[in-house]
Amino acid sequence: MKKKGNKLDIVIRNMYRRLDGYFGDLKWWPARSRFEVIIGAILTQNTSWKNVEKAIKELRSRKLLTLKGMRIADRKSIQKAIRCTGYFRQKTERLRGICEFLVSECGYDLKKGGLIDTDIFREKLLSLNGIGPETADSILLYAFNRPVFVVDAYTMRVFERHGLIGGKTQYSDVQDMVHSALGRDVQAFNQFHALIVEVGKRFCIKKACKCGECPIKSLSL
DNA sequence: GCCCAGGTGGGTA
C-alpha cells in the first residue's frame, strides 16, 4: 500500500485500516474458480448475493458451471438455472457472450488470460454486451488478479455518507481516488472492496443508516 | 404492497 499522499488519500487509507481492523480478512471473491467468479459477477448485477448463490448452486448441479458446460448448454436450461437472480433472459445472453469471448481469448484454459495486458483486457470486456465498468473490474480483479478497484453502489453510498464524494461523482473518479490512495495493489483492492460491501450491508444501509454503530464513523477530511 | 438488491444499455432532450 502507498505511504504518502494528500488528505483524501489519508482518509481513504484510514477508512481501509479501520474496516480491516473491524472485519478482518474477508477472503474474497467467494467462489471456487475463475469461471465461477466471472459468472457470479454477471449474475449479481442489481441482484442480492443470496439469489446469486442459489443460481450458482443450480448451475453446478446441472453441470453448467464450467466454460465448456455452459457453452454447449441451451438457452432454456441456463435461464431456468439463473431465474432466481432476475433479468434471467438478459443475463443468459450475457453469460453466453462472455463464454464465447473467453474461448476466443483463452481457449478453455482461463489461466491464459494472464497474458493479456490489463488495459486491453478491460477494453475488450467493456465492448461485450452487458459488461459495464463494475462487472469488468470485478472480473479483472477477482478472476485475473489485476490491480483494478471495483466501484459499486455500496462504494458510492459509503463514500458519499462520509463526505468523500458528492452525489454525481463518476465511476472513474471514485476509482481514481482509490487507486491514488492505496497504490496499484491487488490485495488491498480485493480486501477494500470486500470491506466496503460488508460495511454497506451492515451499517451504511440505504434508508436506515446505522451511523452510530458504524466502524468508520467520524472520519474527517 | 412497497422498497431494495455487489448494473447495463438504449432512448430522448
Next chain:
DNA sequence: TACCCACATGGG
C-alpha cells in the same frame, strides 16, 4: 452530457 426507463426475481 444528463436523465429516464426496461430488464425480473426474491426477501424484508
